[in-house]
Amino acid sequence: MQSYRIRRINWxxxxxxxxxxxxxxxxxGGTYLTLQQGKFTAVQWFxxxxxxxxxxxxxxxxxxxxxxxxxxxxxxxFAHSEIFMSGAFIGYFAATGMQRAGFMQENPxxxxxxxxxxxxxxxxxxxxxxxxxxxxxxxxxxxxxPLITAIGASFFLQYTFRGLFGxxxxxxxxxxxxxxxxxxxxxxxxQKIQIIVIAAAAMMMAFLVLFVQYTKTGKAMRAVSExxxxxxxxxxxxxxxxxxxFILGASLAGAAGVLYCFMFRIVxxxxxxxxxxxxxxxxxxxxxxxxxxxxxxxxxxxIFESLGPTLFLxxxxxxxxxxLKDVIAFTMLVMVLIFRPTGILGERLSRAKx
Amino acid sequence: MSTTQNTFDWRKTLQLxxxxxLVGVLxxxxxxxxxxxKRDIVAGTLSMGWTLLLxxxxxxxxxxxxxxxxxxxxxxxxxxxxASAIFAVVMSVLAWLVDRFDLRQVLVNASPNLxxxxxxxxxxxxxxxxxxxxGAAVGLLGGVIHIxxxxxxxxxxxxxxxxxxxxxxxxxxxxxxxGFEGVSKALEWMFGKGTEKGLxxxxxxxxxxxxxxxxxxxxxxxxKVNAQFNKLPQKSRRSLxxxxxxxxxxxxxxxxxxxxLYLTEVVNSTGLFILMGLGLNIVVGFAGLLDLGYVAFYAIxxxxxxxxxxxxxELTWHFGWNxxxxxxxxxxxxxxxxxxxxxPVLNMRGDYLAIVTLGFGEIIRILALSDFLKPSIGGSQGIxxxxxxxxxGVLINNPQTLYYVIVAGAILALFISQRLRDSRLxxxxxxxxxxEDVAQAMGINLVATKLLAFATGAAFSGLSGSILAVKLGTxxxxxxxxxxxxxxxxxxxxxxxxxxxxxxVGGLLLAGMPELLREFAEYRLLIYGALLVVMMQVxxxxxxxxxxxxxxxxxxxxxxxxxxxx
Numbered sequence: 001m002q003s004y005r006i007r008r009i010n011w012x013x014x015x016x017x018x019x020x021x022x023x024x025x026x027x028x029g030g031t032y033l034t035l036q037q038g039k040f041t042a043v044q045w046f047x048x049x050x051x052x053x054x055x056x057x058x059x060x061x062x063x064x065x066x067x068x069x070x071x072x073x074x075x076x077x078f079a080h081s082e083i084f085m086s087g088a089f090i091g092y093f094a095a096t097g098m099q100r101a102g103f104m105q106e107n108p109x110x111x112x113x114x115x116x117x118x119x120x121x122x123x124x125x126x127x128x129x130x131x132x133x134x135x136x137x138x139x140x141x142x143x144x145x146p147l148i149t150a151i152g153a154s155f156f157l158q159y160t161f162r163g164l165f166g167x168x169x170x171x172x173x174x175x176x177x178x179x180x181x182x183x184x185x186x187x188x189x190x191q192k193i194q195i196i197v198i199a200a201a202a203m204m205m206a207f208l209v210l211f212v213q214y215t216k217t218g219k220a221m222r223a224v225s226e227x228x229x230x231x232x233x234x235x236x237x238x239x240x241x242x243x244x245x246f247i248l249g250a251s252l253a254g255a256a257g258v259l260y261c262f263m264f265r266i267v268x269x270x271x272x273x274x275x276x277x278x279x280x281x282x283x284x285x286x287x288x289x290x291x292x293x294x295x296x297x298x299x300x301x302x303i304f305e306s307l308g309p310t311l312f313l314x315x316x317x318x319x320x321x322x323x324l325k326d327v328i329a330f331t332m333l334v335m336v337l338i339f340r341p342t343g344i345l346g347e348r349l350s351r352a353k354x
Numbered sequence: 355m356s357t358t359q360n361t362f363d364w365r366k367t368l369q370l371x372x373x374x375x376l377v378g379v380l381x382x383x384x385x386x387x388x389x390x391x392k393r394d395i396v397a398g399t400l401s402m403g404w405t406l407l408l409x410x411x412x413x414x415x416x417x418x419x420x421x422x423x424x425x426x427x428x429x430x431x432x433x434x435x436x437a438s439a440i441f442a443v444v445m446s447v448l449a450w451l452v453d454r455f456d457l458r459q460v461l462v463n464a465s466p467n468l469x470x471x472x473x474x475x476x477x478x479x480x481x482x483x484x485x486x487x488x489g490a491a492v493g494l495l496g497g498v499i500h501i502x503x504x505x506x507x508x509x510x511x512x513x514x515x516x517x518x519x520x521x522x523x524x525x526x527x528x529x530x531x532x533g534f535e536g537v538s539k540a541l542e543w544m545f546g547k548g549t550e551k552g553l554x555x556x557x558x559x560x561x562x563x564x565x566x567x568x569x570x571x572x573x574x575x576x577x578k579v580n581a582q583f584n585k586l587p588q589k590s591r592r593s594l595x596x597x598x599x600x601x602x603x604x605x606x607x608x609x610x611x612x613x614x615l616y617l618t619e620v621v622n623s624t625g626l627f628i629l630m631g632l633g634l635n636i637v638v639g640f641a642g643l644l645d646l647g648y649v650a651f652y653a654i655x656x657x658x659x660x661x662x663x664x665x666x667x668e669l670t671w672h673f674g675w676n677x678x679x680x681x682x683x684x685x686x687x688x689x690x691x692x693x694x695x696x697x698p699v700l701n702m703r704g705d706y707l708a709i710v711t712l713g714f715g716e717i718i719r720i721l722a723l724s725d726f727l728k729p730s731i732g733g734s735q736g737i738x739x740x741x742x743x744x745x746x747g748v749l750i751n752n753p754q755t756l757y758y759v760i761v762a763g764a765i766l767a768l769f770i771s772q773r774l775r776d777s778r779l780x781x782x783x784x785x786x787x788x789x790e791d792v793a794q795a796m797g798i799n800l801v802a803t804k805l806l807a808f809a810t811g812a813a814f815s816g817l818s819g820s821i822l823a824v825k826l827g828t829x830x831x832x833x834x835x836x837x838x839x840x841x842x843x844x845x846x847x848x849x850x851x852x853x854x855x856x857x858x859v860g861g862l863l864l865a866g867m868p869e870l871l872r873e874f875a876e877y878r879l880l881i882y883g884a885l886l887v888v889m890m891q892v893x894x895x896x897x898x899x900x901x902x903x904x905x906x907x908x909x910x911x912x913x914x915x916x917x918x919x920x
Contacts, residue, residue, distance in 0.1 A: 010802050012697050012801055019698075076705040106908055109524035134887050142807075145890050147705055148847060151646075152886025157841060163384025166462035239419055273836075283467040330713035336711060337779060338698050 013056070016338055023335065040310065043187045048306045054194040054263060056302015057201030062209060062279030063286070063294035065249030071225040071289040072245050074123035075143075076087035078150035079130055080253060081276020082157035083123045085269065087254025089161060091119030092267045099173040108177040116258055123254030127246040138224070162269040172265040202273055204255060205295050208248070212291060217244055224229045225289070250327055274326065278305070281333040287343030305329050363433070366421045371437040374414030375444025381406055382448060382472070385463035386877055391471050393871070395521030396558045403471060405518060407445070411438045411489050413494025434497030435490050442489025445472060446482040453478045453917050457911035513566035520561055521553045522871060526617060527582035566636045606761060610754040618753040620869040622825065625760040626818045627865035630838075631857040632767040633814025638843065639852030639900070640780060641807035643699075644708045644785030646839050647715030650695065651688040651812040652720060653834035655819025658684035661730070677743030681820050689809045689817025700801055703790065715839055722831040736830035740823050756825055763821060767814050771854055774810065783807055784852075821893060837879065841865070844882040848889060850896025859898045 027213040037241050052133075069077045077156045094115050094288065098104040134153045138146045178196055181189045212218040223231040224241045232238050260275065261267060286293025308328045313321035361588060391403035418437035419430035421834050449472040451457070457464040473481020489860075499507055510742075520527070553561065583591065610618040629651060637645045662673045662680035673680075694715050699707050721727055723734050731737065742751035765783050774780045782803045785793040794800050841864065849860025864882065868874040874881070889896070 010801070015697055034845070076709065099577065134891075137789055137891050141890075141894070143703075143705075144642065145894055147644065147708060148843075149887050149890040150884045151708075151843070152839065152890070154372060154883070155879045156883030156887060159877070159883060160380065160384055163463065163877065163880060164461055232743075277709070277712070284706075284709075318726050319728075323724045324726060327717050330717050333713055334698055334710055337702060341701075341706075344464075 010050040014264025017281045020335060020339060023331070026316075027312050030262065030314075033316060034311055034315045037314075039314065044189060046188055049303060050190055050194055052088070052199040052303035053299060054302070055306060056200050056282075057257045058141050058263070058298075059275065059279045059282045059302050060295045060298025061201050061204060061252045061259070062275060063283040063298045064205070064291055065253045066283040067286075067288055067291055067294040068221075068245050070240055070250045071284070072221065073135070073146075074278065075135075075146050076148070076150065077246075077249075078276075079154040080135075080249070081272035081279075082154050082161075083127050083130070083250045083272075084253040084257045084260075084276060084279075085272030086157065086161065086257075087119035087123035088257030088261050088267055089165060089269075089272060090122040090171060091115045091254070091258045092261060094118040094198035094308075095173050095175070095261075095269050097299065101298060104173070104175060108175060112175065114176075116255055117259045119305050121250040123250040123257070124247045127250030128243060131158075131243055131246045136242075138202045142171070152173075158269055158272065165269065167269070172261045174265070175262075183334060186352055193262050198264060200255070204252060208291060211248070217241070221245055278329055281329055281336075284333060285336050285343055287345040290345050293343055293345035300344075301329060301332070304332065310349075358485075362427075363422060367418050367433045367437050368440060370414055370418045370421065371440025372435065372444065374441040376447050378407055378410045378441055379448050381410065382445070382468055383461055383463055384877070384880065387471055388463055388465065388468050389876065391467075392490045393522065395518055396553050396555060398700055399555060400521075402522065403473075408492055408736055410491040412496045412499075414438050414441045415493035415501050416500050418493070418714065419497040422917075429441050429499060431494065431497035434500065435493040438493025438496060439486055439490040441493075445489070446485045449473055449482060449485070450478060473904070475643040501523065505570065508573070509566040509569040512569045513562040516565040517553065517558050517561050526870060562664065575641050581732075609758045615753055617737055618757050620866060622760050623869055624861055624866040625757075626763055626822055626825070627845060628857055629764050629767055629818040629821075630815050630842045630862035631849070632764070632771050632854070633811040633818070634842050635846045635852065636771060636774065636783070636814070637807050637811035637848075637850035637858050639846055640775065640783040640787065642783075642803065643804065643807060644653055645711045645808075645811070646708050646843070647695070647711035647713065647718075648811070648815055648842055649834050649836065649838040650715045650718040651691055651815035652819040652822070652838060653718050653831075654688045654691050654812075655684045655816030656823040656829045656833070657722065657731055657737070657819075658687050659820040659823040660740050663740055664737050665739055665741060677741070677820075677824055678745075681817075685816045688819070689711050691816075692808040692810075692812025693805050696805045712836065712839075714834055715834075719831055719834050719836075722834065734831060736828055736829045737823075740827050740829070742827070743824055750824070756821070760821055767817070768854065770810070773793070775854065779803070779806060787852075790864070821912040840879070840882065844886055846896075848885060848896055850899040853896060853898050853900035856896050856898040856900070860896070863897075 024329045025077065062080065065083070066077060067079045069075070069080070095104070095111075098111050130153055133145060134149050138149060178193050181191050183189045213219060220231070220236045221244070223234065223236055223239055224245075229322065230240050231241075231286070256275075260271075278301060279298065282297035283294045284297070286295065286297025286302055288294075305325050305328060309321035309323075309325045312328070313324060386406060387403040389402045389403070390406060393402045394400065395402055395405055409873075410641050413437040415434035419434040422433050449469050450463045453466075453469045469478070472485060474484050475481070476484060499510065502510065536540065583594075586594070609621065613621065630648070633643065633651075634648050637643050637648070659677065659680045662675040662683060663674075663677055695711070699710050703711060722731060725733055742749055744750065745759075748755060748757060782793070782798045785796060785798055785805075786800070786803055790800065793803075822833070826833075843861035845864045846857055847860070848864055848898045849856030849858070868878050
C-alpha cells in the first residue's frame with residue numbers, strides 16, 4: 001500500500017490534492033477579504049475565540065472517551081455521544097431538584113459538585129451496562145459487527161431517553177454564582193461560565209494524564225492497549241481493565257455533559273449527536289488513541305469552528321456563515337483523514353490497524 | 355456454577371427474573387405499554403401493550419427453564435414460574451410507585467393510565483396480586499413450552515405469532531377485502547363486529563389451530579413434496595416455475611386496485627425504501643463498505659428533479675423540464691456524487707469510513723438547509739410545486755399510478771443487482787469485503803471496484819430520491835436526515851447483509867410495518883436500535899442470509915468446538 005502510493009501518483013491522489021489546494025485557497029482568500037473589510041472588532045474576535053476555547057474544552061473531554069476506548073478495543077464507541085447526553089440529562093434533574101428545594105442557592109458550590117457527581121455516576125453506570133451487554137459478547141467478531149452494534153446502541157439509548165423523559169427541550173436552571181462576566185483590560189471581558197468550563201476541563205484532563213501515567217490501573221490500561229494477550233499473561237485482568245477504561249471515559253463525558261449544559265442551558269434527547277461527532281473529529285484530529293492528541297484536537301476544533309465560519313466565509317459574501325460551522329468541522333475531518341490520517345500527534349492508525 | 359445436577363439454581367432464577375423485570379419496567383416507562391394499549395390483538399381481551407409484557411414474562415420463563423442444569427423436568431418449570439413471578443413483582447413495585455408518587459415531572463410516561471393497565475383496572479392492592487398471579491401463570495406456560503419437543507414448539511410459536519400478526523393487521527385486512535361479497539361474512543366472524551378492533555376470541559383460536567396444525571403437517575410432509583417436485587421432468591418443472599412467476603406478475607399488476615389508496619401509499623413508501631436498500635446492499639452488503647451518508651444521494655436525486663422540473667419560479671434557475679428528462683440527469687448526478695465522495699474515502703476502512711460518510715451526509719443536509727444555497731435550492735423552505743410526471747398521456751399524480759413507477763424502478767434495481775452479484779464485478783466486491791489486502795494481491799483494482807460500488811449504490815438511491823420528489827411534490831431538507839440512512843442500514847442488516855431477498859424482507863418488516871402500525875412510529879428508532887444490537891449478537895447474518903456471508907460470520911463458532919476437542 002505504502003510503496004504503491006509513493007511509486008506513482010494516480011489520478012485519485014491528484015484529485016484530492018486539487019480539492020485540498022482549492023479549499024486552502026478558499027480559506028486564505030476568505031480570511032484576507034474578511035480582515036480587509038474589517039467588519040468585526042478585536043473584542044468580537046476575542047469573544048469568539050474564548051467561546052471556541054470553552055466549547056473546545058468540552059469536545060476534548062468527550063474526545064478522551066473515544067480515544068481511550070479506541071486505544072484499547074480498536075473500535076469507535078458510537079454510543080459515547082449518548083453517554084454524554086445521559087450525564088447531562090440526569091445532571092439536569094439533580095440541578096432542578098436542588099434548585100427547587102432551595103439547596104442550590106444556599107450551597108452553590110456543594111450543589112455544583114453534586115450535579116457533577118450525579119452526571120458522572122450516571123454516565124459511568126450506563127457505560128458499564130453498554131460494555132457488558134452490547135460489546136463484550138462481540139470480542140473477536142468481524143469488525144463491522146461491533147460497529148453496527150454501537151450504532152444500534154446509540155439509537156437505542158437516544159430514543160430510550162426520549163421515551164423516558166419526553167421530547168420537549170428542557171431549560172437548565174440558572175445558577176447565580178456562575179452568571180455574569182469578569183472584566184479584563186479595556187473592553188475585553190470573559191463570561192464566568194467560560195472560565196469555569198475551561199478550568200474544569202483542564203483540571204480533569206490533568207487528572208487523566210496523571211492517572212494514566214502513574215497509577216497501577218493506568219499502567220495496566222496502557223499495557224492492554226499495547227497487546228491484550230500479553231497483558232493477560234502478565235496477570236492483568238483484561239476485562240476489568242476494559243470496564244475501567246469505559247468508566248473513565250464515561251465519567252469525563254458525564255462531566256462534559258454538565259459543562260455543556262452550563263454553557264448552552266438546554267437539555268434534549270438528541271443533544272449528544274453533534275458534540276459526539278465533533279468530539280470524534282477532535283480525537284481523529286489529534287491522533288486517535290492518544291489522549292494528549294484528543295485534548296489538543298478538541299481545543300483546536302473548538303476554536304477553528306468558532307472563528308472559522310466568520311473568518312473564512314464572511315468575506316466571501318456567504319450569507320449567515322455560522323449555519324455552515326458543522327460543514328467546516330466535517331470538511332476538516334475529511335481533510336485530516338486524507339492528508340494526515342495520523343492526526344497531529346498520533347500514529348498511523350486509520351490504515352494500518354483499521 | 356458450583357451447583358450440581360438436578361438442584362435448583364436460585365441465583366440464576368432470581369437474576370433472570372430481575373433482568374426480565376427491568377426490561378419490563380423499561381418497556382412500560384418509555385411509554386410503549388401505554389401507547390400500544392390502544393390497539394387490540396384479541397378484541398376486548400388482549401391489547402398489544404399487554405402482549406408486549408406477556409411476551410417479556412414468557413421469554414423470562416422460557417430462559418429460566420432453559421438455564422436449569424437438567425432443563426427439561428420439574429426444576430425447569432419451577433424456575434420458569436418463579437422467574438416470571440419475580441418479573442411480575444418488579445412490575446407491581448413499579449405500579450405501586452407510580453400510583454403512590456407523581457413521577458411525571460421526570461418520567462413522562464409514569465401516568466395513572468399505566469397503573470390502570472398494569473393492575474387490570476382493579477386499583478393498587480388487588481390488581482397487584484392479579485398481576486403476580488398472571489406472571490406466574492405465564493411463567494408456567496413458558497416452562498411448558500420449553501419442555502415441548504422442537505417440532506411442536508415451532509408450530510405453537512408460529513401459530514401465536516400469526517394470531518398477533520392478523521390481530522395487528524385486522525384493519526387493513528378488513529378494508530382491503532371488504533369489496534368481496536362472500537368474504538365479508540367470514541371476516542365479520544373472525545374479527546368481530548363494530549368498533550372493536552382485533553380478532554374475536556373464536557377467530558383467534560381458529561387462526562392459532564389452523565396455523566399450528568398446518569405448520570406441523572407441512573413440516574412432516576415438506577420433504578415428500580420437494581422430492582415430488584424434483585422428480586418431475588425438467589420441462590414441467592420449468593413450466594411450473596413460470597406459472598409461479600406469472601401469478602406473481604398478475605398479483606403485482608392488480609395489487610393497487612385491491613389495496614386501495616391508503617395501502618398503496620404504504621406500499622409505495624416501502625418500495626422506495628426497498629429501492630434504497632438494494633443500493634445500499636451493494637455498498638455495504640456486497641462490498642463491505644459501511645456507508646452512513648447514503649441519504650446524501652437520495653437528497654441529490656430528489657433535489658435535482660426538484661430544481662429541474664419546478665415551475666413556481668421562486669428559485670434563481672428556471673428549467674421547467676419534464677420529469678422523464680430530469681430523471682436520467684438526477685441519477686447521473688447521484689452517480690457523479692457517489693464517485694466524488696468515494697474518492698476521498700478510498701483509503702479508509704471500517705470505522706473511519708462510517709464516520710466520514712456520515713459527515714458527508716450531514717454536509718449535504720446542512721448545505722441544503724443553509725441560506726447560502728437558498729436562492730438555488732430553496733433553503734429550509736425546500737422546493738415546492740414539483741409537477742407530477744406524465745406517461746403515455748396518463749398523469750401520474752396519485753399513489754396508484756405512482757406505484758407502477760416504483761415497481762418498475764424496483765424491478766430494474768433488482769435485476770441489476772442480481773446480475774451484478776453473479777458477475778465478475780460482484781465477485782470482486784465480495785473479495786473486497788472478505789479481505790481488502792488479499793483482494794488486491796489477487797489483482798483486483800481496488801480503486802475501480804470501490805468506486806463502482808459507491809456509484810451503483812448512489813444510482814439506486816438517486817433513483818429513489820427522484821421518485822420521492824414527484825411522490826411528495828415538495829421536498830424539504832428535513833426529509834434527508836441521518837435517520838433515513840440508519841433506517842436503510844437497519845433494513846438490510848435485519849434482512850441479511852448481501853442478500854437480495856433479505857432487502858425485501860427487511861423492507862417489509864422495517865419500512866412497511868411501521869407505516870401500517872402508526873403507534874410504532876414513535877418507537878421506530880428505539881426498536882431499530884435494539885434490533886441492531888440483538889441481531890448482531892444472535893443472528894448477525896440476518897433473517898434471510900446469503901450463504902457465504904453466513905459462513906464467514908460463523909467461522910469462529912465452527913472452529914471453537916474443534917479447539918475444545920483438541
